[in-house]
Amino acid sequence: MGRGPTKDHYRIMNENFVEGSLTCLTPAVIERRITTEFPLVLNIEPTNACNAKCYYCPNGEVVMNQGVSFLDINDYKRIIDQIKSHKLIMLNFHKxxxxxxHKKLPDMVEYAKEKNAADVIHLNTNGILINNKVGRGIIERGIDDITVSIDAANKNTYQQLKGIDGFDKLEESIEKIINYRDKIKSNTNIRVKIMEFDEIGKDEIDAFFERWSDIADEVQVTGIQ
Known part of the structure; x- marks a missing residue:
């Protein structure tokens, strides 16, 4: 089992979000801060480029219409400077x-941490690059929470959903980054996620839990959003 996050990290997540969700705030939080003129949670998309071809994702159409783009680091810093006084519940690097x-992602994480921009800085990733320089870099710079969307418990389902090969390498990379996290004594929480598709039955979800429950800090099952 990984070293994982601090108790304070879990307190923030448990108090503010509906159980099993990182997108749905509890009614109590919404009622408490409904008068605010500023968002409680903010998504920043470092890039619209992607290295997977998930059939359920709108990314292909977005890129076709808008082209590939990467957020300029100076524009990003201006965003953080504008929001830092509001103290978000969560800053989420994903859309x-x-x-x-984005090769500057570790710098983005570090800047948000320096400015104390959010209670939790979160990343959602397909995990393909999780054990490379950027993946290790965001852990070294102090990212609080990472969700790896695997969405399958076997090669066939993974290829069918993601449109690419590499299932075995992905699993290996996740195990390596968790080991690296523990080695450097980071408190980053690393969860793995599977979504409930028509292609995925209960047996595969059970197999997913069995595969990861003693390795990742959390195992999450969600519907398609």
Missing amino acids: DGEPLL
């Missing part, structure tokens, strides 16, 4: 692209 494709 339609794969954030680990």
Whole structure:
């Protein structure tokens, strides 16, 4: 089992979000801060580029219409400077692209931490690059929380959903980054996620839990959003 996050990290997550969700704030939080003129959670997309071809994702259409783009680091810093006084509950690096494709992502994490921009800084990734320089870099710079969307418990389902090969390498990379996290004594929480598709039955979800429950800090099952 990984070293994982601090108790304070879990307190923030448990108090503010509906159980099993990192997108749905509890009614109590919404009611308490409904008068605020500023968002409680903010998504920043480092890039709309992606290295997977998930059939359920709108990314392909977005890139086709808008082209590939990467957020300029100076523009990013201006955003953080504007929001830092509001103290978000969560700053989330994700939308339609794969954030680990942005080579400046570790610098983005570090700047947000320096400015104390959010209670939790979170990343959602497909995990393909999780054990490369950028993936290790965001852990070294202090990212609080990472969700790796694997979405399958076997090669066939993975290829069918993601449109690419590399399932075995992905699993190996996740194990390596958790070991690296523990080695450097980081408190980054690393969860793995599977979504409930028509292609995935209960047996595969059970196999996913069995595969990861003693390795990742959390195992999450969600519907398609």
